[in-house]
Amino acid sequence: MSTGTAEVSAAPKAGLNKGRVLGWLQEYGVYAAIVVLLAINTALKPSFLSVENFRVQTFQAVPVLVVALGMALVIATEGIDLSVGAVIAVASAVIPLYLGYGSIASILVALVAGALSGLLAGGMVAFARVQPIVATLALMIGLRGLAVMANGATAKSISDPVLLGLGLNSWLGVPQMLVIALVIVVIVMFVVRRTTFGRQLMAVGDNRAASALSGLPVRRVLVTVYVASGVLAALAGVFLVGHGGYADPANYGLNYELSAITAVVVGGTPLSGGRIRVLGTVAGAVFMQLITATLIQNNIKNSYEQMVEAVIIVGAVYAARGRSGR
Amino acid sequence: MAQRQPADPAQLVLDVRSVSKSFPGVRALRGVDFGVRPGEVHALVGENGAGKSTLIKVVTGVYQVDEGEVRLDGRPVAFGSPLEAQDAGISTIYQEINLIPLMSVARNLFLNREPSRFGVIDSARMKREAYEILRGYGVDVNPSRPLRSLGLGAQQMVAIARAVQIDARVVIMDEPTSSLETREVETLFRVIRRLRDQGIAIVYVSHRLDELYEICDRVTIMRDGETVHVDEMARVDRLQLIALMLGRDLTDVRQHGATAFAADHDVAGEPVVRAHELHRAHQLDKVSVDLRPGEVVGLGGLLGSGRSETARAIAGALPLDGGSVAVGGVPLRRHSTAAAIRAGVVMLPEDRKSDGIIPNLSVRENIVLAALPRISRAGLVDKGKQDEIVEFFFERLRIKASSPAQKVGELSGGNQQKVMLARWLCLNPKALLLDEPTRGIDVGAKAEVQSLIDELAKEGLAVMLISSDLEELIEGSDRIVVLKEGRMVAELTGDAVSQGALMTALAEGDPSPTAGDGAQA
Numbered sequence: 001m002s003t004g005t006a007e008v009s010a011a012p013k014a015g016l017n018k019g020r021v022l023g024w025l026q027e028y029g030v031y032a033a034i035v036v037l038l039a040i041n042t043a044l045k046p047s048f049l050s051v052e053n054f055r056v057q058t059f060q061a062v063p064v065l066v067v068a069l070g071m072a073l074v075i076a077t078e079g080i081d082l083s084v085g086a087v088i089a090v091a092s093a094v095i096p097l098y099l100g101y102g103s104i105a106s107i108l109v110a111l112v113a114g115a116l117s118g119l120l121a122g123g124m125v126a127f128a129r130v131q132p133i134v135a136t137l138a139l140m141i142g143l144r145g146l147a148v149m150a151n152g153a154t155a156k157s158i159s160d161p162v163l164l165g166l167g168l169n170s171w172l173g174v175p176q177m178l179v180i181a182l183v184i185v186v187i188v189m190f191v192v193r194r195t196t197f198g199r200q201l202m203a204v205g206d207n208r209a210a211s212a213l214s215g216l217p218v219r220r221v222l223v224t225v226y227v228a229s230g231v232l233a234a235l236a237g238v239f240l241v242g243h244g245g246y247a248d249p250a251n252y253g254l255n256y257e258l259s260a261i262t263a264v265v266v267g268g269t270p271l272s273g274g275r276i277r278v279l280g281t282v283a284g285a286v287f288m289q290l291i292t293a294t295l296i297q298n299n300i301k302n303s304y305e306q307m308v309e310a311v312i313i314v315g316a317v318y319a320a321r322g323r324s325g326r
Numbered sequence: 327m328a329q330r331q332p333a334d335p336a337q338l339v340l341d342v343r344s345v346s347k348s349f350p351g352v353r354a355l356r357g358v359d360f361g362v363r364p365g366e367v368h369a370l371v372g373e374n375g376a377g378k379s380t381l382i383k384v385v386t387g388v389y390q391v392d393e394g395e396v397r398l399d400g401r402p403v404a405f406g407s408p409l410e411a412q413d414a415g416i417s418t419i420y421q422e423i424n425l426i427p428l429m430s431v432a433r434n435l436f437l438n439r440e441p442s443r444f445g446v447i448d449s450a451r452m453k454r455e456a457y458e459i460l461r462g463y464g465v466d467v468n469p470s471r472p473l474r475s476l477g478l479g480a481q482q483m484v485a486i487a488r489a490v491q492i493d494a495r496v497v498i499m500d501e502p503t504s505s506l507e508t509r510e511v512e513t514l515f516r517v518i519r520r521l522r523d524q525g526i527a528i529v530y531v532s533h534r535l536d537e538l539y540e541i542c543d544r545v546t547i548m549r550d551g552e553t554v555h556v557d558e559m560a561r562v563d564r565l566q567l568i569a570l571m572l573g574r575d576l577t578d579v580r581q582h583g584a585t586a587f588a589a590d591h592d593v594a595g596e597p598v599v600r601a602h603e604l605h606r607a608h609q610l611d612k613v614s615v616d617l618r619p620g621e622v623v624g625l626g627g628l629l630g631s632g633r634s635e636t637a638r639a640i641a642g643a644l645p646l647d648g649g650s651v652a653v654g655g656v657p658l659r660r661h662s663t664a665a666a667i668r669a670g671v672v673m674l675p676e677d678r679k680s681d682g683i684i685p686n687l688s689v690r691e692n693i694v695l696a697a698l699p700r701i702s703r704a705g706l707v708d709k710g711k712q713d714e715i716v717e718f719f720f721e722r723l724r725i726k727a728s729s730p731a732q733k734v735g736e737l738s739g740g741n742q743q744k745v746m747l748a749r750w751l752c753l754n755p756k757a758l759l760l761d762e763p764t765r766g767i768d769v770g771a772k773a774e775v776q777s778l779i780d781e782l783a784k785e786g787l788a789v790m791l792i793s794s795d796l797e798e799l800i801e802g803s804d805r806i807v808v809l810k811e812g813r814m815v816a817e818l819t820g821d822a823v824s825q826g827a828l829m830t831a832l833a834e835g836d837p838s839p840t841a842g843d844g845a846q847a
Contacts (some may be wrong), residue, residue, distance in 0.1 A: 195819040196702040203695055207685045213643055213681050214696040274686045
């Protein structure tokens with residue numbers, strides 16, 4: 001029987017060397033790239049490794065990371081969530097509307113708005129069987145409009161101390177938003193690795209038909225990941241409002257869906273579902289931020305940054321394709 | 327290891343000489359000899375893992391040989407890709423048809439060699455020729471229709487016609503009948519005989535012994551990466567064939583008969599599952615089946631007769647327009663797989679790959695998948711209970727995997743099927759619905775699964791068995807409900823559970839709405 005196993009597993013190894021290189025790149029390439037980018041930047045400008053710069057970079061990277069964590073969960077079900085950028089805008093629009101009830105209340109309302117958006121996306125995907133890309137694209141467009149409408153065309157300035165604290169201050173020297181993000185990383189890792197839900201999530205992502213026939217709550221799993229993605233995107237919106245000191249639904253969260261997807265894919269989570277790399281996603285978000293920082297430090301225009309991002313996502317998906325190859 | 331050198335090698339169209347092929351950690355082929363003459367149908371048999379697939383892949387240029395050589399018409403060849411092999415005259419018809427489903431029949435038939443004028447495809451001519459060619463294969467279809475609108479049998483004919491059109495000298499057929507109906511198999515065999523008479527060599531790979539004896543002239547038997555026997559098909563009897571494939575003593579096999587089923591079971595008590603007048607437009611027409619503890623009920627019928635649909639309906643996986651399923655006298659309130667599973671009715675699906683295994687999850691995770699609610703507390707999987715279940719079924723079903731952490735997708739078909747059985751058995755079900763439980767698994771695992779079914783019935787489980795393998799259906803079942811076009815046409819009990827009675831019922835059964843109630847054979 002041992003040969004039987006070999007016959008099956010031997011097939012994907014046909015292009016051994018190329019496959020191995022791509023596989024390694026996909027698995028660990030992001031960590032290597034982070035080291036290389038750090039080295040380049042430090043060589044060009046030693047203060048890149050300073051505490052102050054670390055804080056600056058963190059404030060940029062954390063919102064992307066938080067969104068990417070939710071995106072990774074959705075992608076693990078073979079889905080995609082394009083609405084995250086618009087959810088950030090909605091969150092930033094509702095905060096000034098509810099600040100009168102207190103800062104915590106306004107944050108909660110923002111998170112609930114994200115959850116509702118996720119509920120809508122998940123409902124469309126799970127019950128109406130709308131393709132994830134279509135369902136969330138519709139939300140991406142619709143919610144951005146809603147957010148601008150709710151807020152009015154101009155950005156509103158925010159001076160709430162709790163919000164600004166989340167965006168700018170530290171606990172014991174660590175930026176508050178980073179602490180929260182790391183707690184979320186730990187929670188997501190725990191959920192994915194240890195819980196029944198995590199097991200069901202992987203099964204649904206890998207083979208939905210088989211999961212349904214095994215009596216798994218496929219719809220509940222799908223709705224849950226979209227809700228998680230919505231809530232996390234809204235949290236990123238809260239961080240952005242706090243960091244920027246104003247709410248600007250017309251501009252907040254633009255292109256975040258692409259950055260988040262890139263971070264997830266670069267981190268080694270395949271778009272084909274059934275697998276997730278949480279730490280890889282963290283590394284992916286860090287990597288994306290380092291790319292941005294490198295370009296800014298060398299005075300390369302913002303438009304180039306977007307092009308670089310596009311190249312990276314294609315490269316990462318290509319590497320992933322060579323790896324899963326089934 | 328070849329016991330006899332095939333006759334004059336000069337007349338072999340395909341001649342594989344002491345070919346070896348290794349993969350990291352395994353020698354898949356060890357000095358294999360394999361010779362095929364023009365104008366013969368040559369059976370290539372062996373258990374899963376014997377090296378058949380690797381041999382085919384070497385011949386068709388998917389893999390390169392490590393040692394030895396492949397000769398075509400006496401000339402050594404080394405194909406870099408299946409396309410090169412095809413150009414040289416070796417075509418392969420795979421289990422899963424590798425044509426383009428959305429393209430028209432004609433386009434598929436002429437793909438890459440479309441008749442054209444001034445660089446523009448001459449579609450009128452293409453359609454006309456396609457129609458004529460396919461009629462020659464007994465397929466009468468409009469060539470403009472998309473390929474996927476054809477039945478699987480007709481699609482396969484298109485694949486074969488295409489292979490022959492590109493001047494194939496050797497046509498390799500890998501389990502060509504696995505998804506065909508009886509009538510389609512007959513057409514296929516007619517075509518195979520015609521190709522043979524034209525001097526084309528056919529390599530025929532199949533698990534179905536009946537077919538091998540019907541269509542094949544010679545046979546090569548492989549085991550553990552070696553050629554163990556080459557002979558005229560007619561000179562090897564079935565038991566000898568199985569013994570050679572398994573590498574077991576002939577007397578040992580003879581005692582067991584062709585399948586591993588023992589005698590009938592003691593059937594006791596009230597039905598545990600009552601399916602009453604299951605109805606679904608175009609698929610099921612008021613089918614009623616009772617399953618009793620300790621009884622194996624077979625579902626007989628041809629492809630498309632509604633056997634799988636009946637099983638899926640009882641398991642809550644097929645939405646119904648009417649009818650009800652009761653378990654232990656209590657009707658299922660919601661018609662869903664989760665509800666059926668909770669009530670103790672579980673189904674092993676027909677298509678293991680697409681509906682059964684979760685390929686990237688481990689063997690362990692696959693086994694306990696359906697049992698998650700029972701081994702979870704506060705949303706966490708209880709590792710102790712999980713390991714207990716996994717260990718128990720690893721032993722009981724003799725699952726062969728490097729460890730419970732191995733991905734299920736990497737196991738052989740037989741072991742995947744055992745994992746699927748473990749997934750259901752660990753729930754202690756009341757009724758087990760088996761849809762083609764031994765399809766596409768090797769002879770050894772097949773016997774194991776069959777005796778397991780026997781054992782489970784003896785332990786009091788209600789079993790429903792669907793099998794296209796008539797021997798398996800008849801020897802395994804205590805009672806057979808025969809379906810035709812979604813209706814019950816006969817019920818065979820006692821001595822009437824025989825090949826003759828079943829064939830008669832299949833051939834003569836009148837699918838009238840009332841037949842199911844009265845027709846006791």
